[in-house]
Amino acid sequence: MxxxxxxxxxxxxxxxxxxxxxxxxxxxxxxxxxxxxxxxxxxxxxxxxxxxxxxxxxxxxxxxxxxxxxxxxxxxxxxxxxxxxxxxxxxxxxxxxxxxxxxxxxxxxxxxxxxxxxxxxxxxxxxxxxxxxxxxxxxxxxxxxxxxxxxxxxxxxxxxxxxxxxxxxxxxxxxxxxxxxxxxxxxxxxxxxxxxxxxxxxxxxxxxxxxxxxxxxxxxxxxxxxxxxxxxxxxxxxxxxxxxxxxxxANMRAKHMRIQKVILHPSKVLEVQYHKPRGFKALAGQYAFLNCPAISTQQWHPFTLTSAPEEDYVSMHIRLAGDWTRAFAEVLGAREEHWKALERTRDEPAANDGALETPDSARDSADLVAYTPLSRASDLSVARHHRHDQQYPKQQQQHQSHHHRGSGLRANRRNTMLLVDQTAESHDFRSLGPQRHSNHRGSRFVSRIS
Known part of the structure; x- marks a missing residue:
């Protein structure tokens, strides 16, 4: 002792x-x-x-x-x-x-x-x-x-x-x-x-x-x-x-879930946020099986749920390590040029983040590209932002700060962000509901992307 x-x-x-x-x-x-x-x-x-x-x-x-x-x-x-x-x-x-x-x-x-x-x-x-x-x-x-x-x-x-x-x-x-x-x-x-x-x-x-x-x-x-x-x-x-x-x-117990946002992180990590349906309960450490019929109707891939239980969305962080994850990112609109643009921002020099006088490098893990599915189909637009308080709309500032509280990152420590609005129709997902595995319950989602 x-x-x-x-x-x-x-x-x-x-x-x-x-x-x-x-x-x-x-x-x-x-x-x-x-x-x-x-x-x-x-x-x-x-x-x-x-x-x-x-x-x-x-x-x-x-x-x-x-x-x-x-x-x-x-x-x-x-x-x-x-x-x-x-x-x-x-x-x-x-x-x-x-x-x-x-x-x-x-x-x-x-x-x-x-x-x-x-x-x-x-x-x-x-x-x-x-x-x-x-x-x-x-x-x-x-x-x-x-x-x-x-x-x-x-x-x-x-x-x-x-x-x-x-x-x-x-x-x-x-x-x-x-x-x-x-x-x-x-x-x-x-x-x-x-x-x-x-x-x-x-x-x-x-x-x-x-x-x-x-x-x-x-x-x-x-x-x-x-x-x-x-x-x-x-x-x-x-x-x-x-x-x-x-x-x-998979076919009889599915409920629809809709993608709210797709976020690109450094090192080719894709964050997918889904709208949390009423009555959906998830605990920290649970996982979900994803199926995307646009890729294959038979493949189910497990991914850990990374959102906090009190969040109003369900999120997963998916590393693009294989052919299925790369195809899944392409279906969601994340193309190779977006990853290259994100990597270029990581090589830029450090900058101060305002009154705190804290030097912050663009290599910080908070750098991302955000895809927000909207209502009409149009081209992707890319805008670069250095300061949240000056160039973000007020509603987006609140959302980003909320996102950082949920993920444990400080919003005022990010100095580079690529924001991409994908104005394509929303993608629906089906949920099979909680399932027990290990000491937690897993949930399945089947993509309606096509």
Whole structure:
């Protein structure tokens, strides 16, 4: 326990920087997550090891083990891990189910807040053991081709098990590459569309084991047929109902919301303010799913609500990091020349902001371009303002000061602002109402922009 009364600031910092204290803070923040994923990796390693021993000494597989050797054992052990991962990979992305489970005591044991990370871990585990399984079978094909006097390429590219296997391997590689953080953030449309190849993956997965490549010692050798579907069918049905429920909520529980203002901040951050409908309640830290049919009717993107609960509008700050966010900004009228104009103002010298004699640089994060949707369609007009009190209309001064109080910025510390009135028709959004997630409620908005 720190004695704050009799300790100096340096003493307190030194005590807080001890290795044990840093370890305690790490355990509080991230330790549970890393411990859980470490435990999961240990389970998969143990499962793979036990499968190696089982297929090495199990009597029903002795003939195949003697013919093919260690590659047969490795292929079967990797297949067992793939079965387990395929059964679980869809569950972490069932948001409704995860949100409900978080309210149970099980949340104290399993970090459901990191469900999406768990999905990625399972996905890359599938990618890893797919390569292990394929490499082992390449060697098995070679041994069989020599024993049967059949061309190696024929076994590798013309049989049912090889064709489905190569199709699954190609799909999982494509999904793994496009699912990487840098690619997903910059090209989300590509990631989203290619990730739906999981339907083809599970279709091939279901029939992959029905071609009787590996036979047991005793009859019936291949009587079960294609039975791999039983590993993923439960999670697949849960995920199907999850997607259907999302579509139902999106189409049946929507309320219209109208965009009031679109603001461009430095570093390509787009602030969108919506009119708050009567009865709408939002708390700090909540998030919303946005859908813009002008871009895609199927894509929903989560963004944190950045407005205070007492504000008369709902706002989000969206960083233009990917193709969807860039397209969304273009739909709202924010073009590349506006961003360039904003960046040019950041390179101008500092200026004083009046009686306070406080030098303020145009690089301040308060610099922005504001889009105000009005009633009639006309061209965009750009006006540069250095002083709010001299060049802004009184109504705009009050609005800007109110905006700065809500965002925690001082209006009199901004010395450059680009104001753009977009006199296009207002854009309507639909709200699906509050939804629970984590400790907050999320809201969905679907854009009516077209």
């Amino acid at each position: 720190l004695d704050l009364k009799n300790s100096t600031y340096a003493d307190i910092r030194q005590r807080r920087s001890t290795p044990w204290r840093r370890f305690e803070l790490w355990m509080i923040n991230d330790g549970k997550m890393y411990a859980y994923f470490g435990f999961w990796i240990l389970i998969e390693a143990l499962l793979f090891s036990l499968a190696l021993v089982n297929y090495r000494y199990y009597p029903l597989w002795q003939n195949m083990e003697q013919l093919l050797g260690g590659s047969f054992v490795t292929a079967r052990a990797a297949a067992l891990v793939l079965h387990v991962n395929s059964a679980l990979v869809l569950l972490p992305i069932c948001r409704t189910v995860i949100s409900w489970i978080r309210t149970t005591p099980l949340n104290r044991i399993i970090p459901f807040d990191h469900a999406l990370l768990f999905h990625k871990v399972i996905g890359y585990s599938i990618l890893l053991f797919t390569f292990v399984h394929a490499a082992a079978h390449y060697r098995n094909y070679y041994v069989v081709s020599k024993a049967m006097d059949v061309p190696y390429w024929r076994l590798l590219f013309t049989t049912g098990h090889s064709l489905t296997g190569h199709a699954m391997m190609l799909i999982i590689v494509v999904m793994g590459v496009t699912g990487h953080g840098k690619i997903r953030n910059k090209h989300f449309n590509l990631f989203w569309n290619l990730h739906h190849l999981f339907v083809v993956f599970f279709a091939c997965f279901s029939i992959h084991g029905g071609f009787c490549l590996l036979k047991k010692n005793l009859p019936p050798f291949c009587s079960t047929g294609a039975a791999f579907y039983k590993y993923w069918i439960f999670s697949g049905v849960v995920y199907l109902f999850e997607r259907l429920s999302r579509e139902f909520r």
